Amino acid sequence: MAATGSFRTLDSDEIENSNLTWKDHEPIMGSQLASHTKSKATKELGESKETTESSLKNLRRLFQELDQEDEASKRLKEQFENASDQELVKFLRARKFDVPRTLELMKGYVKYRLTYPHVFTGVNLEKLKQRVARGQPGVLPQRDNEGRVVMFFRFEDWDPVEYPFIEAVQTLVYVLEKLLSSEVTQINGLCLVEDFEGYSMTHVASVGLNDYKTMVDMLQGSFPCRFKGIHCIRQPWFFTKSYNLIKPLLKAKLFERIYIYGEELDDFYNHFPKEYLPKELGGSGPEYKGNEMVQMLFNDDDNQDDVTSL
Structure with a gap:
């Protein structure tokens, strides 16, 4: 399905001197780069025509x-x-056009698939759509103030028996691949919000260390994505049991990008304004319309054969 929506065109003075809001950025699946996104690619990633050409050659x-x-x-x-330039640029952007580091990322991308083949096989397209519609995981319909895509996962309605953790990882991987088809997302990156309202000891017991490792390894050097933060809200006191399992697996860079708020969400709203967030995540915006997001992410030509083996 073609991306819809519009964004405000800024002149050069506005780009330099004003704070952008979530209303200024391109659609989630948009392909047209706004002037402020091009400027960000140049300043943050060192992207230019000459750099791109020489990096691809090397x-x-x-x-x-x-x-x-x-x-x-x-x-x-x-x-x-024999990959296209467009496919390779996706990886180069994730490593700011540092060619040796890009090659290591690509090795990590391939190694992850070799290490965790169960993440990429036996995937059911219709179930994927149902999970996205329920916000497990979901994608907010607009980019945040920094132009990043915001994915989220709500534990309140998660039944780990009906929907095992590994299937959640499969859905996350598939949706990430979809989102990264947008050059805007390649440049601006992505955040993840974990809403632990309704998190129970049943959830804790259903996810083991190997499950967590599967998730963490995907977030660290195995995907051509600029992961900009993981925000955990409304977690109960026993959340620390799960977090203590994860912490030894985290590299310093990812560890520094994990934000834990509990029930006090004022700092969370400094990152994501209430009017931007849906009601389900403590915001004052409209409710999450999962079926509309499914239509946005999944093309009419998606079929089960394409998904069975990611």
């Missing part, structure tokens, strides 16, 4: 030098040797 040269005896390197070369 990256393709490194493909030819990969060790073919290493399974991940062999798979990487097979998958990306």
